[in-house]
Amino acid sequence: MLSKKAQYAFRALSTLVRRDLARRNEQNAPDASASDTPTSISDMVQIHPMSTKFLETILLDLKRGGILGSKKGKGGGYYLLKHPEDTPLAQVIRILDGPIAPLPCVSLHFYERCHDCNEAMCGLNRLMAEVRDANLAVLEQRTLSDLAVHPEGAAA
Amino acid sequence: MLSKKAQYAFRALSTLVRRDLARRNEQNAPDASASDTPTSISDMVQIHPMSTKFLETILLDLKRGGILGSKKGKGGGYYLLKHPEDTPLAQVIRILDGPIAPLPCVSLHFYERCHDCNEAMCGLNRLMAEVRDANLAVLEQRTLSDLAVHPEGAAA
DNA sequence: TTTAATTCCTACCTATCCGATGGGAAAAAG
């Protein structure tokens, strides 16, 4: 299960993505950087109600994780460092929740040897590696841009 | 990530499965019940070292979950209620770790409405439902019998 | 140059859960 941290992260990110797309449409500049139109924490909380302080720590994590940039002081806030399509959901989850794999011994980014278990002979390893791959097939393919897409018929 | 409980459960189950298969081969009776040859906790712990008391609670869970049967008293122990192929890994995980879905609002067996979020409009729901399906494609297909299969070249 | 708005940093707090243990009751076999 995703932690609250990751859930809140996705909500906040969806706001940033929507603003990012809107801005590119207005300016008719699909490659413009988002760094000059940051979004403040209080703005994000107003759109998706949650604890301001808690969101603060989450956004800091996303910044350290290389997904967001920030601007301090009045008029400051956070902005996407890359195009939404260039940040897979897997990256967000790894930053906030750690490993995606169901076992440390089949994790690609957080591998840890499992004691009391010969990996070559362990039937579970192979199966959980399958699960990991099934997960990554979705989470590495889907990106932040997919967060902003709503099913047909829904208003923005 | 799987809990220790689930990991230990799989280890214990793998011994039960191996014994089950061996027994069917010996008796040349592929449909024989396993209820007359139970395996005690101490036997399981000897094969896969772990806390006896902890394994006890796990096996009790598996029993309540409908996967194992038990026999009390001298010569007693636990046994598989069904053919290994008839118990998907998903069932084991649900008993010990709860939901497989990454969000309560996309869980099939443990659904909970998510407040502060219109499910029809939430971009995350749809994506996490994809992740859930990818997981289940493996976990509902793979069964206990797959636990006993080792990669070629490995000794038992 | 002051004020207001913001990110940034460190520390803390509380409740829950995970992993594990202990003591014994109940059943079954010999």
Place this chain on the structure above:
DNA sequence: CTTTTTCCCATCGGATAGGTAGGAATTAAA
């Protein structure tokens, strides 16, 4: 009636999740 087992209940220490508090540093604007 003794031994071996499952079964049940209570507890426990440590870690983690989720959230809070207070203030320093930075920036824009009045």
